[in-house]
Amino acid sequence: MPFVIYSERSEQESAKQYAYRILRRNILLLDMKPGEAIVEKEISTKLRISRTPVREALLELCRERLVEIYPQRGTRVALMDARLVEQGRFLRETVELALLELACKSAAFTEEHIALLEKNLEEQKAEVEKGDLISFFQKDNDFHRILFYACKKETVFEAIGFYLPHFTRERMLRLQMFDLEELVCDHSNIIEAIRKRDCNMAKLHLSEHLDHVMCDQQILLEGYPNYFIKRDN
Numbered sequence: 001m002p003f004v005i006y007s008e009r010s011e012q013e014s015a016k017q018y019a020y021r022i023l024r025r026n027i028l029l030l031d032m033k034p035g036e037a038i039v040e041k042e043i044s045t046k047l048r049i050s051r052t053p054v055r056e057a058l059l060e061l062c063r064e065r066l067v068e069i070y071p072q073r074g075t076r077v078a079l080m081d082a083r084l085v086e087q088g089r090f091l092r093e094t095v096e097l098a099l100l101e102l103a104c105k106s107a108a109f110t111e112e113h114i115a116l117l118e119k120n121l122e123e124q125k126a127e128v129e130k131g132d133l134i135s136f137f138q139k140d141n142d143f144h145r146i147l148f149y150a151c152k153k154e155t156v157f158e159a160i161g162f163y164l165p166h167f168t169r170e171r172m173l174r175l176q177m178f179d180l181e182e183l184v185c186d187h188s189n190i191i192e193a194i195r196k197r198d199c200n201m202a203k204l205h206l207s208e209h210l211d212h213v214m215c216d217q218q219i220l221l222e223g224y225p226n227y228f229i230k231r232d233n
């Protein structure tokens with residue numbers, strides 16, 4: 001079973017937090033493939049911790065639908081679920097379009113928030129320079145988090161957060177397909193539209209952005225049938 005220990009356990013981290021962090025990263029970055037069996041004992045040996053914190057971490061990952069636990073048959077990395085991702089996109093698009101309307105119309109969205117977005121945009125450009133796609137997508141998520149935060153809707157972003165790891169796993173299959181410059185440009189256009197309080201323009205750029213940043217489910221299902229839950233419809 002391939003398993004990468006990305007970094008050592010930190011002093012503040014409990015054994016469970018450590019197991020959770022390392023397992024989650026292995027699953028998101030596809031070191032551990034969808035459908036692959038997870039052997040608790042092997043993980044606990046590699047991490048040099050007991051089995052209980054490993055089991056607790058797996059339970060938490062199960063709640064996030066990243067792991068599947070079958071009492072008699074063992075544990076495995078959850079298959080990808082195109083329907084779940086599609087619903088995540090639906091939620092995200094519906095809510096973020098409404099959010100931009102709010103951002104453009106509300107006096108509570110200030111120059112200070114624009115400055116935060118611009119700072120984040122610079123950080124995105126730095127990640128593009130470095131060619132670090134994983135960190136880039138982290139900054140991309142942060143950009144959207146700032147928008148929610150500025151409109152005092154931070155817990156709504158947390159709700160959307162449930163879907164983010166599932167978006168990440170799909171992206172990992174298509175990393176080479178993303179045009180990062182284009183994504184930075186989308187973000188820049190969104191900032192510009194908010195600054196001008198041009199609601200329709202902001203929404204247009206967001207819809208385009210979601211087309212650029214979300215994967216085509218059909219292509220993935222055809223390219224990686226074994227990684228996905230099979231459905232007839």
Ligand SMILES: [Zn+2]
Nearest residue numbers: 140143209213
């Ligand atoms: Zn974005």
